[in-house]
Amino acid sequence: MAIKVIDVNVGVFDENNEIADEVRAYNKDKGTLMINIMASPGAGKTTTLLRTIDALKEEFSIGVMEADIEASVDAEKMAEAGVRSIQVHTGGECAMDASMVHQALQEFDTDGIDLLFMENVGNLVCTAEQDTGADYNVEILSVPEGDDKPLKYPLMFSVCQCVLINKIDTRNWFAFDDAAVTERIHRLNPDADVIFLSGKTGEGFDQWIEWLRAKLR
Amino acid sequence: MAIKVIDVNVGVFDENNEIADEVRAYNKDKGTLMINIMASPGAGKTTTLLRTIDALKEEFSIGVMEADIEASVDAEKMAEAGVRSIQVHTGGECAMDASMVHQALQEFDTDGIDLLFMENVGNLVCTAEQDTGADYNVEILSVPEGDDKPLKYPLMFSVCQCVLINKIDTRNWFAFDDAAVTERIHRLNPDADVIFLSGKTGEGFDQWIEWLRAKLR
Numbered sequence: 001m002a003i004k005v006i007d008v009n010v011g012v013f014d015e016n017n018e019i020a021d022e023v024r025a026y027n028k029d030k031g032t033l034m035i036n037i038m039a040s041p042g043a044g045k046t047t048t049l050l051r052t053i054d055a056l057k058e059e060f061s062i063g064v065m066e067a068d069i070e071a072s073v074d075a076e077k078m079a080e081a082g083v084r085s086i087q088v089h090t091g092g093e094c095a096m097d098a099s100m101v102h103q104a105l106q107e108f109d110t111d112g113i114d115l116l117f118m119e120n121v122g123n124l125v126c127t128a129e130q131d132t133g134a135d136y137n138v139e140i141l142s143v144p145e146g147d148d149k150p151l152k153y154p155l156m157f158s159v160c161q162c163v164l165i166n167k168i169d170t171r172n173w174f175a176f177d178d179a180a181v182t183e184r185i186h187r188l189n190p191d192a193d194v195i196f197l198s199g200k201t202g203e204g205f206d207q208w209i210e211w212l213r214a215k216l217r
Numbered sequence: 218m219a220i221k222v223i224d225v226n227v228g229v230f231d232e233n234n235e236i237a238d239e240v241r242a243y244n245k246d247k248g249t250l251m252i253n254i255m256a257s258p259g260a261g262k263t264t265t266l267l268r269t270i271d272a273l274k275e276e277f278s279i280g281v282m283e284a285d286i287e288a289s290v291d292a293e294k295m296a297e298a299g300v301r302s303i304q305v306h307t308g309g310e311c312a313m314d315a316s317m318v319h320q321a322l323q324e325f326d327t328d329g330i331d332l333l334f335m336e337n338v339g340n341l342v343c344t345a346e347q348d349t350g351a352d353y354n355v356e357i358l359s360v361p362e363g364d365d366k367p368l369k370y371p372l373m374f375s376v377c378q379c380v381l382i383n384k385i386d387t388r389n390w391f392a393f394d395d396a397a398v399t400e401r402i403h404r405l406n407p408d409a410d411v412i413f414l415s416g417k418t419g420e421g422f423d424q425w426i427e428w429l430r431a432k433l434r
Contacts, residue, residue, distance in 0.1 A: 040257045040258045040259060040339070040362075041257045041341050041362055041366055041369065041370060042257060042359070042361060042362025042363045042366060043362075068369055069342065069369065069370065069371075069372070070371065071368050071369045071371075073365060073368055073369065092342075092346070092372075094311060094340070094342035094343050121342065122257070122341065122342075122369065122370075123311070123340060123341070123342055123343075124258050124339065124340070125286065125309075125311035125338065125340055125343070126311050126342070126343065129309070142259070142361065144259060144359065144361035144362075144384065144387070145257075145258055145259025145260075145361075146259045148290060149258055149259060151288050151290055152258065152285055152286065152288045152290065152339065153258060153286065153339070154286070154287065154288075155286070155309070167361065170361070170387070170390055170391075173387055173390060174387075
């Protein structure tokens, strides 16, 4: 499957919220639910997405917008998996904003797509500052990163509707306190759903897939 | 030990290189070598630093500048370990720039400090874009993040004189190709030293401590 790659320009920050609303209206009109996936580099965004797509692809038509500074390795993986995807190069920018998403949507024909994942740039700071126009924000925190991350990157954990605690198959090898991380997330964001899973083994995926299905109803 | 916490203002980007040179001149005048430590969130910066300080504290006077968006947990750990430290709050900024370092140095008396570590904000994008005035840039990449990170964050691996591959004690549980990561780093940055170690177990630290000692001579 050929990969479409586009270079986008950064938008004017002040106009961002307005463009984000336009993106949501555009997606709503197309019947597309857009999920913005954010995480540190190496938290397992791509692996988790691939397994998620595999679980839902028979029920829904799925697309992926891959955002990276300049690489295209993730879109290549999506294409290999047979997923309709577009690679966005942010040209050095550390996060997608609504204007970038807007530009990408013009290039990426989303007709007939029920569920559009955006895999944002690996970053816990800049990505949290931008309304991308997504319907939901999901943050992936992996066990090896440690349970103190909500203390250090509070904005990220405040803007998400769902936090996936990933790589729980490695929990025996890292000091990671499930109860402490959940409490730290809920102190910032009482309504956030916290789901423990492993993109590698599939453990915990039922709950995550059910979370997505509920949003798609 | 009491922690000094300061809030800094972001500098004007155009002037940054000039201020970075001022920072280097200031540190040189004081006889202080400054090392900028960069990494993803959760790559093990603090653990690696604590072990490094432990290995060198009898030989050299060491200080730590902790940069975080708003938390102070790392400076508290440094204080518990008896290290002279200052906590810098970047007020939402995703990286330290030279102007922030300049402000912090005014507050943090570095008289008599031979070796000053700056633990930058956990981020592989913004941090790489700023000359902080450090004498050397060191990037920590941890095994759980994956060996593809140089492909996705090329600027970071281009601006470092040394890359520490951390958490090698977890190498059996993650697919991580030592030769591939080294080749990817050297393709971007042929002169970078690549050192494999574990902040947790201490494996590989001899080489890293020797690297630092050579710079301090």
